[in-house]
Amino acid sequence: MIDEMDALVLTGPGAFEVRRVPIPTPEPDEVLCKVRAVAICGSDPEIIRGERAGIWPPAYPFIPGHEWAGEVVAVGGAIHGFRVGDRVAGQAHKGCGFCDECLAGRYNLCKNYGKPGTGHRHYGFVNNGAYAQYNAYSPKSLTPITNEVGFREAALIDTAGGAMHAMKLTGVTLGGTVVVIGPGPIGIIAMRAAKFLGASRVIVVGRGERLQTASRLGADAVVNFETDEPVSAIRSLTGGTGVNEAFECSGAKGSLCQAVEMVRRGGRIGLVGIPDEAIREEIPFRYVVSNEITICGSRANPNVSGPILSLLAGGVLKLRDLITHVFPLSEFRSAFETFIERRDGALKVVIEPNGACE
Ligand SMILES: [Zn+2]
Ligand SMILES: [Zn+2]
Known part of the structure; x- marks a missing residue:
């Protein structure tokens, strides 16, 4: 088993490089995913430039990226309902699960925001994200995707x-x-x-x-x-x-x-x-x-990934034509410039960290 992967690593405000880092080891209640497609979000430039450094990200080095889809490659011992090979789409917010906002289903407003010890995660903002070949996730942040929905399109479920x-x-x-x-x-x-x-x-x-x-x-x-x-x-x-x-x-x-x-x-x-x-x-x-x-x-996207997947699978919602550009992770800098300068009508720019997925 290989133990290193390529990842986009922020090393300081506005400073980044694609380099080799260890593949994360999933905790018993986590799932290790292979990221097949990750879309650049309008909030990524702020994070990459370090305009909110100290919060997003809390510290350096940091791996951003939160609009992604991929497949499960390993599951922790306490995981039920996910198996190796499952295709999934991610979402950035995962609440602590026990504060009153989480209990009311409003985990996007979790009172334990930014306190990893409580179980709260905000992948790609506070916790390492998806501009990498692999990342470990809570199953609460994953939505299974059906075969008729491609990884690139599924990366836009978060958007x-x-x-x-x-x-x-x-x-x-x-x-x-x-x-x-x-x-x-x-x-x-x-x-x-x-x-x-x-x-x-x-x-x-x-x-x-x-x-x-x-x-x-x-x-x-x-x-x-x-x-x-x-x-x-x-x-x-x-x-x-x-x-x-x-x-x-x-x-x-x-x-x-x-x-x-x-x-x-x-x-x-x-x-x-x-x-x-x-x-x-x-x-x-x-x-x-x-x-x-x-x-x-309206903050983020709680409780809507499943319905959006059904709308995509049923052909009611179309997202594929919003993807104007696709780049490998090694060309992140060009992808990022294409996105921020809106080159050639750039709308959604998708990165493929593990090679072409379609
Ligand atoms: Zn986003
Ligand atoms: Zn909470």
Whole structure:
């Protein structure tokens, strides 16, 4: 048995290299997985550049990466329900399992966040992640995937979960109109999901190539905020009424206020994009109160991986066409630059640490 693997190792803020490291040994309650595909997430650049060093990651050296799929290669002695050879998709959050948030199923809000001794894990953020040939995981962070779903697509189950969790929190009005602000990968998935959850019309707000992509992939209407004031554009596209639900997927300053002004009476807002810590928003307080507007913060993707897998397997949700680039782990630097510079229309960039998987 080989005992070393290739991994992307962060050695300090903004400093990284692909090098040989020991393969992790699974604890009795862990599963060792061979990572077949791992997608670069919008949150990875912040971690790689060390903008939150001390928290994400807590210390160096560190292996990031959390949107992945692969196969089980070894199981700890206390594992039931997983076997060598199982195909699985990962999710980043694994709660302690005993705090009241975990007991209520809200393990994304675990009170023991960042305390590994309690059993809490946040793979790729606090605990080593998937930009490696192998990693050991709690089975609670794994969803078995069926054969009709490929590893590359399955790596995007975590990405899709961000949109689906917000939509579970707000609901989507049957026959209603939805606006999605920010046509990145999560925004485009939100646009598609709004349709199969019952919206009759989805409008996407953004700019540039990504807005064109949203248009090509099925938006009913698009608003370019560089040329049109987005709130009045949405009002005029809805006959002055506003939309039933707004999903904010950009995290940009000013867009929460815009979302509030875009929704109709009784409208609901899902906040998916992660804003900079320093951003403060001024919202029309009275308008929110007197129009009974609901604003839902949404963190990560609890309890949605299984349903997303079923939607993928059933052909209801498509993710494959969001993957624009695939690289081996040895070319991580090019992959990362392609992603952050959005080279050649880059949307989702997938890394294959163990060779081509399809
Ligand atoms: Zn992610
Ligand atoms: Zn907990």
